[in-house]
Amino acid sequence: xxxxxxxxxxxxxHGEADEALxxxxxxxxxxxxxxLQVIVVVFIVVCVSHVKTPVIYxxxxxxxxxxxxx
Amino acid sequence: MIPSQTxxxxxxxxxxxxxxxxxxxxxxxxxxxxxxxxxxxxxxxRVGLLGLLWLGFVIGQGILGVLWLVLSLxxxxxxxxxxxxxxxxxxxxxxxxxTVQRQDLQPGRECWTGxxxxxxxxxxxxxxxxxxxxxxxxxxxxxxxPPWVDDGLVRYLVSPRMIAATNRLEFQPFLHPYYTLQPLxxxxxxxxxxxxxxxTAVTVWDYLCALSFLSGIGFLAWxxxxxxxxxxxxxxxxxxxxxxxAMMGGGKIDNAAAQYGIAAFVWLVIWPxxxxxxxxxxxLCAGWAMACRYTNIILLPALIVFAVLxxxxxxxAFPVGTTINQLKRSWITNAFLGGAAAGIxxxxxxxxxxxxxxxxLAPLFGCQETFWAGIFRNVMSHxxxxxxxxxxxxxxxxxxxxxxxxxxxxxxxxxxxxxxxIVIHRRSFMVRSALIAGLAGVVSVTTWLFIEPLRLFTxxxxxxxxxxxxxxxxxxxxxxxxxxxxxxxxxxxKAAVAVVLVFLLFESRGVIYAGRYLASxxxxxxxxxxSPGYDVALWLNAHVQPGERVGLANFEGHRYFVDSHVLxxxxxxxxxxxxxxxxxxxxxxxxxxxxxxxxxxFWHFYQSRGFTYIVIDKDRLQEAIEAWPDxxxxxxxxxxxxxxxxxxxxxxxQQALYKAVSTN
Numbered sequence: 001x002x003x004x005x006x007x008x009x010x011x012x013x014h015g016e017a018d019e020a021l022x023x024x025x026x027x028x029x030x031x032x033x034x035x036l037q038v039i040v041v042v043f044i045v046v047c048v049s050h051v052k053t054p055v056i057y058x059x060x061x062x063x064x065x066x067x068x069x070x
Numbered sequence: 071m072i073p074s075q076t077x078x079x080x081x082x083x084x085x086x087x088x089x090x091x092x093x094x095x096x097x098x099x100x101x102x103x104x105x106x107x108x109x110x111x112x113x114x115x116r117v118g119l120l121g122l123l124w125l126g127f128v129i130g131q132g133i134l135g136v137l138w139l140v141l142s143l144x145x146x147x148x149x150x151x152x153x154x155x156x157x158x159x160x161x162x163x164x165x166x167x168x169t170v171q172r173q174d175l176q177p178g179r180e181c182w183t184g185x186x187x188x189x190x191x192x193x194x195x196x197x198x199x200x201x202x203x204x205x206x207x208x209x210x211x212x213x214x215x216p217p218w219v220d221d222g223l224v225r226y227l228v229s230p231r232m233i234a235a236t237n238r239l240e241f242q243p244f245l246h247p248y249y250t251l252q253p254l255x256x257x258x259x260x261x262x263x264x265x266x267x268x269x270t271a272v273t274v275w276d277y278l279c280a281l282s283f284l285s286g287i288g289f290l291a292w293x294x295x296x297x298x299x300x301x302x303x304x305x306x307x308x309x310x311x312x313x314x315x316a317m318m319g320g321g322k323i324d325n326a327a328a329q330y331g332i333a334a335f336v337w338l339v340i341w342p343x344x345x346x347x348x349x350x351x352x353x354l355c356a357g358w359a360m361a362c363r364y365t366n367i368i369l370l371p372a373l374i375v376f377a378v379l380x381x382x383x384x385x386x387a388f389p390v391g392t393t394i395n396q397l398k399r400s401w402i403t404n405a406f407l408g409g410a411a412a413g414i415x416x417x418x419x420x421x422x423x424x425x426x427x428x429x430x431l432a433p434l435f436g437c438q439e440t441f442w443a444g445i446f447r448n449v450m451s452h453x454x455x456x457x458x459x460x461x462x463x464x465x466x467x468x469x470x471x472x473x474x475x476x477x478x479x480x481x482x483x484x485x486x487x488x489x490x491x492i493v494i495h496r497r498s499f500m501v502r503s504a505l506i507a508g509l510a511g512v513v514s515v516t517t518w519l520f521i522e523p524l525r526l527f528t529x530x531x532x533x534x535x536x537x538x539x540x541x542x543x544x545x546x547x548x549x550x551x552x553x554x555x556x557x558x559x560x561x562x563x564k565a566a567v568a569v570v571l572v573f574l575l576f577e578s579r580g581v582i583y584a585g586r587y588l589a590s591x592x593x594x595x596x597x598x599x600x601s602p603g604y605d606v607a608l609w610l611n612a613h614v615q616p617g618e619r620v621g622l623a624n625f626e627g628h629r630y631f632v633d634s635h636v637l638x639x640x641x642x643x644x645x646x647x648x649x650x651x652x653x654x655x656x657x658x659x660x661x662x663x664x665x666x667x668x669x670x671x672f673w674h675f676y677q678s679r680g681f682t683y684i685v686i687d688k689d690r691l692q693e694a695i696e697a698w699p700d701x702x703x704x705x706x707x708x709x710x711x712x713x714x715x716x717x718x719x720x721x722x723x724q725q726a727l728y729k730a731v732s733t734n
Binding site: 019020021026027028029031032034035037039040041042043044046047052055056059060062063 | 312457458459463466467470471472482486487489493496497498549555556558559561562563565569570573577
């Protein structure tokens with residue numbers, strides 16, 4: 001059986017299960033999943049249509065502002 | 071009857087594959103000789119048989135790169151020498167195949183059985199793996215196209231092509247802004263392939279090196295976590311990075327350079343089991359990474375941090391381990407050996423510069439009064455591409471924004487997976503193990519931010535991205551595998567990965583153009599017709615006779631299109647130095663150096679040096695013609711050709727027939 005650096009195997013770490021997450025943190029995983037979906041979809045929309053995301057739009061606005069002030 | 075273009079592409083592909091086999095054939099025996107049979111078995115136990123083959127492939131590249139450099143500096147870089155070395159490599163492959171014993175084949179069989187049983191496991195990851203394979207194959211077909219990245223056409227491909235044409239590595243005055251003074255570890259392989267074949271061999275080889283980099287990430291992830299799923303998702307993260315997949319086979323050195331960096335980290339993972347030999351090999355790989363790109367110096371602090379964490383990890387897991395105590399005692403020795411190995415691998419590039427121009431660290435340090443150092447300074451002073459505001463939003467700018475010369479973003483999976491890592495990093499054994507790579511990645515990126523905070527070129531940070539991919543993918547796999555978690559999380563992750571794979575298939579649509587090119591439905595001219603300088607270069611290639619000199623200092627086109635005989639008859643280093651000193655010169659990204667105002671002195675210069683053709687930016691043609699000196703009694707000037715962006719002026723050795731020519 002292949003063993004990794006910390007003694008991990010395909011079956012798990014030293015036969016132990018990972019520590020359980022507290023319930024409030026588990027719900028955050030759903031939020032993380034939604035975040036992942038949003039990021040992926042926005043990325044594809046940006047790549048295909050070359051529109052700017054709101055964050056990049058405001059970053060570019062600020063860049064323009066600083067350039068003008070110089 | 072196979073069309074000549076199709077035959078050309080197929081031949082190049084075959085040569086690249088043959089060359090790859092020879093590189094592996096040389097690397098693996100060298101590795102075995104250096105390490106010994108027992109150590110080879112240890113490496114195979116850590117990274118598997120395929121991992122061992124991959125490490126041999128990378129080591130073979132490193133060794134051959136140095137050999138090609140030595141041969142080219144000696145002026146004996148002949149195609150027959152390269153064929154002999156490749157033949158030797160294949161002889162060693164055959165010898166290994168014949169001497170391999172039945173028990174040696176067992177791990178390979180097990181590995182293959184594992185792969186073949188994957189479809190029957192009904193694992194969703196099988197389909198992810200298949201998606202990665204399909205996208206990878208599509209990019210392989212796309213690599214059959216002529217090189218498309220501007221940087222490659224301006225410089226990276228020109229240098230090896232000229233080395234192959236002249237059988238010698240020299241200072242190349244026509245090659246702005248590096249003139250063969252940049253590290254050439256990757257380009258030496260391209261030069262070898264140009265010498266024995268054609269550009270398709272180079273692009274396919276570049277693609278193979280990119281695949282090798284992906285494999286390296288997979289092996290690193292696997293060796294840290296023992297999870298094939300983590301390795302698969304880490305590979306997907308890099309494959310979905312536009313700055314990576316857009317360069318596969320494109321004629322840029324970065325994907326190939328990144329192999330060495332990842333290999334150095336894999337050697338450090340094996341270090342506790344293998345001892346000093348692994349440190350030496352890690353040092354060699356780190357040195358070769360820097361011999362590809364000086365910017366890979368950002369890997370050094372990361373390697374140190376990684377080594378410290380690797381040495382600590384087994385100590386925590388196995389407190390009784392005497393090996394670790396020995397490792398602690400010999401820490402300084404190991405650091406010295408690793409550093410010395412890196413120095414030995416990197417030194418040939420400095421010696422090369424010393425031989426070419428007398429300044430080992432040129433063009434960065436030394437020889438600063440020369441034209442090439444001046445031009446290099448000029449280029450570097452304009453290299454920043456992001457602002458301080460961009461710096462504040464670094465991950466978002468890196469993922470979503472387009473900045474000058476950035477040449478691609480990172481995969482959305484990097485910031486997409488980040489919340490999973492934040493939530494779960496303390497509670498999963500697998501993620502904790504993978505975090506070692508992540509910390510090294512963070513150190514590497516931070517080092518870059520200290521050196522060049524306002525330069526965001528994804529291609530320079532491929533190795534840190536590969537390192538960061540490991541804990542991120544481990545965290546997602548840990549969440550996805552834990553049945554105690556909400557099932558919606560699993561579906562959200564699976565859906566995101568599926569969407570990314572579909573997007574990657576869409577992004578591989580270049581395979582259609584590649585198919586047309588392979589079938590000779592599209593020609594090379596169709597592919598390049600809108601590229602800067604292609605028209606003028608074709609005209610020069612067809613019309614410049616042997617012995618005729620061509621002034622190319624003002625040429626605003628890609629040097630790659632210009633034949634070697636034309637480039638060799640352009641301005642010498644001494645002539646460009648004169649031009650640099652006698653005019654106020656402007657720099658342009660394309661590689662041209664144009665005078666701020668044309669004066670008769672420039673024409674006297676070109677006349678006295680026996681130039682026949684001068685290429686000038688079309689917008690400045692009229693100004694140049696008007697500066698033609700009246701006292702050129704036996705010489706005349708005429709417009710010989712007019713391209714989209716540049717014109718070609720011809721100096722006739724006849725009676726003065728000058729007349730102003732309209733450029734409209």
